[in-house]
Amino acid sequence: MLELLILSYIVASLSGLLVGSISMILTTSRSITFGLTLLHSILGGNILGIYINTIFNLAVPVPLISTIVAICLSIIVGELVERGFPEDISIAFSVSIATTMTIVFGYMSSQLSSLAISRAWAYIAGTSAISTLEDLFKIALTSLIVLPFIHLFYREFKYIAFDEDGSKAMGLNIRIYRYTFYSLAAISAAILSSTIGVLATHVILAVPGVLSLKVFKRFSIPFTYISSIGIMILGYYIAGLLKIPPSGGIGLVSILTFLGVVAFGRHS
Amino acid sequence: MVGELVVKNLTVRFNGFKALDDVSFRLDSPFFTVVMGPNGAGKTTLLKSILGLIKPASGTIKVYGFDVFKETTKIRRIVGYVPQVININLHVPMTVKEIVAMGALSKTLPPRILDRRTEEKVEKMLELVELENYSEKEFTGLSGGERQRVLIARALIKNPRLLLLDEPFSMLDFDIKCEVAGLLSRLFTKLSVDILLVAHELSPCIAYDPQVILLNKKIYAIGKAADILRLDILKQAYPGVTEIPQGFIIGEDHA
Numbered sequence: 212m213l214e215l216l217i218l219s220y221i222v223a224s225l226s227g228l229l230v231g232s233i234s235m236i237l238t239t240s241r242s243i244t245f246g247l248t249l250l251h252s253i254l255g256g257n258i259l260g261i262y263i264n265t266i267f268n269l270a271v272p273v274p275l276i277s278t279i280v281a282i283c284l285s286i287i288v289g290e291l292v293e294r295g296f297p298e299d300i301s302i303a304f305s306v307s308i309a310t311t312m313t314i315v316f317g318y319m320s321s322q323l324s325s326l327a328i329s330r331a332w333a334y335i336a337g338t339s340a341i342s343t344l345e346d347l348f349k350i351a352l353t354s355l356i357v358l359p360f361i362h363l364f365y366r367e368f369k370y371i372a373f374d375e376d377g378s379k380a381m382g383l384n385i386r387i388y389r390y391t392f393y394s395l396a397a398i399s400a401a402i403l404s405s406t407i408g409v410l411a412t413h414v415i416l417a418v419p420g421v422l423s424l425k426v427f428k429r430f431s432i433p434f435t436y437i438s439s440i441g442i443m444i445l446g447y448y449i450a451g452l453l454k455i456p457p458s459g460g461i462g463l464v465s466i467l468t469f470l471g472v473v474a475f476g477r478h479s
Numbered sequence: 480m481v482g483e484l485v486v487k488n489l490t491v492r493f494n495g496f497k498a499l500d501d502v503s504f505r506l507d508s509p510f511f512t513v514v515m516g517p518n519g520a521g522k523t524t525l526l527k528s529i530l531g532l533i534k535p536a537s538g539t540i541k542v543y544g545f546d547v548f549k550e551t552t553k554i555r556r557i558v559g560y561v562p563q564v565i566n567i568n569l570h571v572p573m574t575v576k577e578i579v580a581m582g583a584l585s586k587t588l589p590p591r592i593l594d595r596r597t598e599e600k601v602e603k604m605l606e607l608v609e610l611e612n613y614s615e616k617e618f619t620g621l622s623g624g625e626r627q628r629v630l631i632a633r634a635l636i637k638n639p640r641l642l643l644l645d646e647p648f649s650m651l652d653f654d655i656k657c658e659v660a661g662l663l664s665r666l667f668t669k670l671s672v673d674i675l676l677v678a679h680e681l682s683p684c685i686a687y688d689p690q691v692i693l694l695n696k697k698i699y700a701i702g703k704a705a706d707i708l709r710l711d712i713l714k715q716a717y718p719g720v721t722e723i724p725q726g727f728i729i730g731e732d733h734a
Contacts, residue, residue: 239571295494366591370581373571377633380530380560381585382552428572428617 215342216451222342223447223457225350226407227440231419232361233396235435238420240372245288246396246416248302248309249281253400254409255312256280257334262316265327273334274349274401281397284309289389336408336458346406353402357395365432368392407443411458414465415442418472425472442468483507484529484641484675489538491524498524500696502538508640511667511674513684516694517717522677523563525694526643529675530560543640555585559634559672561644564626569619575629576601576614582636604632607670608662624655628662635666642666644676648683656683663687681708 237246256277264271284305291301320327361368367388371378379385403412419439427434442464450460484506491499499521506512514522527533529540531547531554540547547554559582576593579601584591598614605613608628618626627647634642647663648656660683667674667687678684681691681704691707693699699716700707713720 239568241568241570363589366584367589369571369573369577372568373573373578374562374567374581376527376532376562376566377560377581377630379532380555380558380562381581382555383585424570424572431572 218344218347219342219447220444222346222350222406223443224440225347225354226403227443228354228436229350229357229399229403230415230443231436231439232358233399234416234418234420234439235423235431236361236368236372236392237396238417238424239369243417244299244302247413248288248305249285249396249400250404250409250413250416251306251309252281252284253277253397253404254334255309256401257404257409258313258316258320258331261327261330262320265320265323274405277404278397278401280312281401282394285393285397286390289386289393293386334404334408335410336456342406349402350406353398357399360391360395364388364391407461408456408458411461414462415439418442418465418469422468422472426475483543484673485541487539489528489540490536491521491528491533492536497696499528502694502698504692504698504701506673506675506690508673509667509671510690511664511687512690512692513681514675514677514692514694515679515681520695522694523645526645526675526677529643530554530558556637557640559637559639559642561630561634561642561647563645564623564630564650573618574614575605575610575616575618575621578618578629579604579632579636582633586637600636604636607635607666608632623651624658627651627659631662635670639672641673641675644674646677646679648678648680653683656680660684660687
């Protein structure tokens with residue numbers, strides 16, 4: 212039992228690392244709305260994956276399908292913005308596609324099997340409080356892919372967020388860097404949704420970045436990671452105490468932290 | 480250094496509308512030139528076209544002999560760009576050192592580590608723009624004039640031959656505008672860097688006797704301020720103008 216608990220906390224810490232790596236860039240580049248869009252795409256992709264696996268009796272990893280769907284919809288947003296469409300309209304277009312997928316394939320899956328619906332719910336609310344070795348493997352592998360890339364291109368992501376025109380003038384290929392980040396964020400969000408759930412990922416995505424920008428601007432990178440890991444571990448602990456899924460605990464801690472930041476911001 | 484900026488029959492369209500219409504001019508080095516025109520006259524479009532960031536419907540631009548649309552890499556090396564401060568995202572935590580280093584690091588490959596040599600160059604540039612000991616300060620904590628100086632230092636760190644500035648006087652008090660104009664004039668003389676800036680207001684620069692381009696989608700006049708800022712010429716470029724504006728403040732400053 213203790214081993215399973217330790218495993219859950221290791222999964223929580225690694226999930227925190229992943230969230231931290233994308234949260235900072237999403238917050239500073241004012242792309243939180245995009246991040247939330249990404250999660251709509253992930254949910255649509257998850258439901259599509261479940262439907263495909265159910266109807267064709269396949270075992271294609273659902274996170275793979277959701278990652279592909281999220282990357283495709285992100286590229287649609289990016290291309291629309293590049294072609295002069297306002298960002299909010301481009302995001303709304305992408306969300307409408309993702310939501311339609313969720314509704315249509317969710318309904319079709321429910322007609323096929325009740326098991327499909329319970330699997331879909333697991334992606335929304337997250338898996339059980341006890342993490343598995345498979346969860347650990349997925350999160351560790353994703354971290355190994357995402358974290359080095361995020362830090363390799365961190366300066367570019369930061370420059371582009373700070374001054375897009377100036378970055379273009381210096382010769383940075385904004386489109387390539389933007390799509391690289393979208394892809395890394397999509398992979399992270401897809402894997403997180405299969406462990407802590409789409410809703411919890413939704414809630415936690417902005418909090419570490421906002422917290423570090425408001426409270427520890429000077430050391431924003433380490434603080435984003437520390438706060439992100441802290442929220443995840445505390446979320447798992449509270450979930451254990453209240454006997455609710457980890458996503459519920461993470462959600463509670465995130466909301467309370469966010470309220471704290473708002474209160475702190477008002478007084479500082 | 481002898482060279483030139485040659486813009487020939489440049490037409491830029493956005494969604495069918497002409498932002499620039501058959502613009503042609505030539506500036507021979509050394510030049511300190513101010514592009515003036517009403518809002519929507521295509522001033523920023525002209526700067527971005529010179530940088531090769533906007534593809535024109537027709538026309539050519541050559542900077543010191545290099546075609547900006549074909550030899551983009553060379554253009555990036557020899558042209559420094561200072562964007563409008565209004566387009567800077569102040570939510571991103573950046574120190575002065577990081578920002579100025581941006582200009583130098585653009586020549587390297589990721590992960591673009593800030594080494595000792597780059598740090599020394601940053602210090603030198605900050606000295607040049609009279610911001611010694613500012614390298615560790617947060618950009619958001621600086622005044623408008625200081626921010627403008629930091630962005631100028633960033634553009635200068637790669638030793639450009641041409642400096643393009645998009646509304647460097649916007650959102651500044653008049654005395655600070657004059658300080659920035661004075662700094663640009665000193666850089667023009669000291670570094671022999673050609674300067675092309677977009678502004679709504681000529682008065683901060685007037686003491687340095689700049690060349691003026693009057694633009695409103697088309698070029699209406701090029702020459703010294705005293706020669707071209709005449710009511711008969713201004714009336715063509717600025718529909719509705721009935722008298723010479725005080726301080727040559729024409730159009731809206733982003734203040």
